[in-house]
Amino acid sequence: MRSIGVACFGFALSLSGGAATAGFEHPMEFYEATNGGNCVTCVWIAAEGIIDLDTAERFRAFLRSNDLDEARGLNIHFNSPGGSLIGGVLLGMAIREQQANTTVSAAHVDDVYDSGLRKVTYDPQIQAECSSACVFAFAGGVSRFASKTTPGAAIGFQDVGRLGVHQFYDSLGLADPSAPAFNAEDRITDQKIISILIGFLSEMDVSAELLQLASRTDPRDMHYLTEEELQTTRVDNRMVRDVFITGYPNGVGITEIRYARRNAEYRLEVYCSSGDMHMLATIDWRGTYDVPSHREWKLYDGVSLKDAGALELVSEDFDRRIDGGVTGKLRFRFADPLSDLIHRKRFAFEDWSSRYANNAASAMSFTLPENFDGLHLLHRTCM
Known part of the structure; x- marks a missing residue:
């Protein structure tokens, strides 16, 4: 990651990720x-505001000034039209x-507490967005909440705004496209910038397809990512990838x-099973996973379904894989009646015992496709 940051500064002055307008005239605060x-x-x-080269600092x-040096698990809510492309990458890092x-939202500030904490209320007149260079800052999130189906409990019950992309550009060239502003050295610089962006997105686990989507849109316009594009590019990394039904010879589905x-x-x-809905969650953690801390924090012990009942953690087992990662198998039983649960499309899990527990529970949340009705088969295939 350090090499990307060093390389970025060499190209930062002439490239812009987006016009610094959209209601903001001040640097990001x-x-x-x-x-x-x-x-x-x-x-x-x-x-909120315009991203520049100093935004990351x-x-x-x-x-540091707010004693938040350990921001692990905190949510950052963006509302920005963009600004410096490289500034966005550095902020993402x-x-x-x-x-x-990371997520995208906007609200009206109606009070400021003595501590500096600002009380906000939802304002439907404010359209939040994270566009152009802001999308690269957004990509830095470990969990990225960009879908309209995001559980409210995961983002402070705010409405998710939109994310927009377009071509990055040289401000001189955009002001006068016919001017002889580009030479062979400029083209080499463009290629280096693209290489840096691809490397950055790869480290953030975002598909390079995001750059292809951006390249198709004139810098004077904006393409707002669809739900499908958010999923295929992994800009939103919490969406369901596959849903299917498996039937067994003994009649269990x-x-x-x-x-x-x-x-x-x-x-x-x-x-x-026995008239109740159960869920076996198999989680393959990449890299190291701290199982002792998992048990100390009692992660998954207090999971509940938003607007519904609790989930009982029936059992949990952990195995160390050959690649050094850890696989966990956690078995849950839903407290709510099966007859109520089979009608749900959205399963938003939460655990208010701690921030870490809530992040772990929220990571299991999923939304079934609108045309999927496989849960209705469960009561006919009960063990």
Whole structure:
């Protein structure tokens, strides 16, 4: 990651990721915001304004001055039209260093507490967006909440805004496209920039297809990513990838949901046993996973379904894989009646015992496709 940052500074002065307008005339500022609730995600870091080359350093200074040097698991809510392309990359790197999460939202500040914390309320007139260079800052999030189907509990019950991309450009060339502003050296610089961006996106686990989508859009216009594009590019890394039904000779049917997060692969097997809905969650964590801390924090012990009942953690087992990673198998039983659960499309899990527990529970959340009705088979295939 360090090599990317060093290389970025060599090209930072002439390239822009987006026009610094869209209602903002000030450099990006950071502040702690709250909706006034007592949920784990009801306090977040708001990031609003235009991104420049110094934004990443201002972000780090903000964390230090607010005793937030350990921002792991905190959500950063963007509302920005973009600005400096390289500034966006550097901010994305700083966010990943802190292991923070990202989303897009906007709200009206109606009070400021003595501590500096700002009380905000939802304003439907404010359209939040994270566009152009901001998308690269957004990519730094460990968990990236960009889909309209994001569980409210994961992002402080805010509405998710939109993410926009277009071609990056030289401001001189955009002002006068016919001017002889480009030579062979400029083209080499462009290629180096693209190489840096591809490397950065790869480290953030975002598909290079994002750059292809951006390259198709004139810098004077903006393409806002669709739900499908958010998934295929992994800009939103919390969406369901595969859902299917598996039938067994003994008549048992299982609905299987597969998806990937930044640091793990998830396979959730939902089935009926003794009249209740159960779920076997197989989680393949990449790299090291701290099982002793998992047990100390009692992760997954207090999981509940948003707007519904609790999940009982029936059992959990951990195995060390040959690649050094850890696979966990966690078996849950839903407290709610099967007859209620089979009608749900959205399964948003939460655990208010701690920020870490809520992040772990929220990572299991999923939304079934609208045309999928496989859960209705469970009561007929009960073990």
